[in-house]
Amino acid sequence: MPLRRVEGDWRVKLKAVDFVGVFLALAGTAVLLLGLNWGGGEYAWDSAHVVATLVVGAAVSAGFVGWQWKGARVPLVPMHIFRSRIVNGACLTMFANGWNFLVQIYYIPAFYQLVFGYSTVKAGAMLLPITLLQTFSSTLSGLIVHWVGRYRECILVGWVIWAIGLGLFSTLDRSSGLGKQIGYGILTGVGVGNTLQPALIAVQAGVGRRDMAVVTSFRSFIRNLGGTLGLAVAGTIINNLLATSLTSLALTDPEKRSLLSSPHNYLSKLSTEDAEHVRSVLIPAYRHGFRVVFVVGAALAAAAFVVAGWLMPQVELRRVDDEELKEEGKLRIRGNGDEERAGKK
Template sequence: MDATTDTGNEAKRPRSVRVVLLALMIAMLLAMLDNVIIGTAMPTIVGELGGLEHLSWVVTAYTLATAASTPIWGKLGDMYGRKGVFLTSIVIFVIGSALSGMAQDMGQLIGFRAVQGLGAGGLMVGVMAIIGDLIPPRDRGKYQGMMAGVMALAMIGGPLVGGTITDHWGWRWSFYINLPLGAVALAMVTAVLHLPKKERASTRIDYLGATLLTVGITAIVLVTTWGGTEYAWGSATILGLTALGAAALGAFLYVETRAADPIVPLHIFRSRNFSLMAVIGFLTGFVMFGAVLFLPLFQQSVQGASATNSGLLLLPMLLSMMVVSLIAGRVTTNSGKYKIFPIVGGALMVVGLFLLAQMDTGTSRLTSGVYMAVLGAGMGFLMQITMLVAQNSVEMKDMGVASSSSTLFRTLGSSFGVALMGALFTSRVQSEMAARGGAGLTQQSAQLDAASLAKLPEALREAYQHAVAAGTHSAFLLGAAVAVIGFLAAFFVKEVPLRGAGPEPAAVSPSPEVKVAEPV
């Protein structure tokens, strides 16, 4: 596109940018929907394939592969070009989906889920990094609502879609549904996204750093996944994994200071804003995924809601998050100011979690919905702003590793949140049930499904409901305490001007080195 054409088509740019973003959002939806849909189908999968003892690995294999590959995808995009690497991740994800749908036993399914997760790591990083290349930070706020909307759609629609597909088409279509969506994303990205080709990098990939980082991340995720469930926190397995993770990450930091082209350039952490956004992103992931886990459980066990519509139970939180994210993005675009949002978002998260910690067996759905809306507003101020500020804090050549590092910290935060809040919840439920004479009920698990709960004698059911309310109270109090750290960290954010000119009479302009194909 030469300068003359660029000026003549200025009015069309918003449409062309939106076409590219639509393709990116479809790819993001693939990664976000997958675990939610599969969770609904798991009972049916176990019924057909067996292997109940390996059930947790169906999710763990996917999570591990996603987390471990995330930094590597980001670096590859920086080295060899964003578009080709992103398309490769889509292809790997689709292949993993097809193979998972054809799995004949639990071992095959776990292996193919790892392939899927490997592709998913590149999907999320690719979307964020391409947006970082395509749209200047000052203008990026206009499109935050799209990303928040995709997240809300995945969380609300995932259980409904998963249940419908499993009931009418069979569990294999929970994986096959990714094939047409992936094909659409591939076709759209190939046709409308034109990024400059990069020369093949002269430096070698930092294989040693990548290996050490993968080992460290894998050990951490396994500790947070297995701790308190598969193995006791003080067991040799958990302690050994903790030591392995610490040693691998320590060696990784040493290697990265000496690598010619490190997989994660440590100089990006010299930026105060980038480091603060990594911390705030970690804490946001910690809180958000803990809330997503325990809110439906509370409403099903204590308030008698149906598990079938569990995604709808989160609607107040997700709608609030989406609306606030859209408003924050618009204000950021128009004013160029953003420091106030992490501060307000952190405060609302603390307040929302504290309110949720006050829920008991007498709390109405309306009241809990209002509390969820407060928490959702807090997350709405933080979800996209953290990535925006992180990307604005690095040079364009480091956009991929900045995006992948931010995504990784949020992923690790979610693992720690689910593990620590879950451990506290389980311990509190079991102690409350023991005090109320129902210790045997929760000897194996602190969670009962709605069908099992309905069959309990009334006294035992009420005891369990009080225990769940007490466990939820403890879990959300922990979340509130963690959120306080994020709130305090936000005060140290420095308001660095966002790259880009902000709103112009015509439209969004891609970065000078980025071209977007005009839609046919």
């Protein structure tokens, strides 16, 4: 890649950095995610700790949006990028992508351990069909977009397959064979891969060159935000179902918190008979909780399919200045080569 000489005073460039926006973005996101991680875990959702952090985080995040809209001279996230339908569609679908991806990576091994009784190593190995097929399908879909010049079909097919895969995961029980477990993982991995690379190509094609870096980074931020929120909500769903089922065990509040935070450690301290009794209550509750989490993920994937079909139309991938920029790059490479040869002489 030919390098372009950087010009201008570094002091002027430093003053152009939106430090206020950086502070508001970091503060708002950190406080908001802290409340989401606390809720349903260390503190109840209606506790002062959770309510205060969520309110403050939301207020600071709203302040960040207002600052980017009216206050910043060179904003981190220019508001004009949201005039593009593709940018809005990519942000919404990448939120669902991050939610489902992190939730399945985190909870599928736990699902196999608690429902099927697999060891830690085997439960982790059951993620291989997802991760391997995700890598393969992401690469293949990127090549298909390059060859055909269209991304829309790959994205829509990916969301359909992902919704089917997660929906099938919700049907697994102890009687389900290894073939089903691997097959559903393959479907899920193919769905993940087809929604990643083509969506990146789409969002970059939907804006001008000067905004490509901004929309790419913001897309990744939204994806990470969706993943964090998804983990918090999934954990809350499972913990609430467990807490409801544990009422029959007559445990104290400290014992409930210890069991919910680390079931294996808690069960290891009990006698064999007591541990089996707790497991007889715990495993069905976990199974139900995992099923709900997978169904929610499938519903999100289906909703993302609708959003992608509505807000992510096909646009021309070639730009009018492509050839001009290619020629400019070739000339710069030749110029760099000539300068190096002149320096050696």
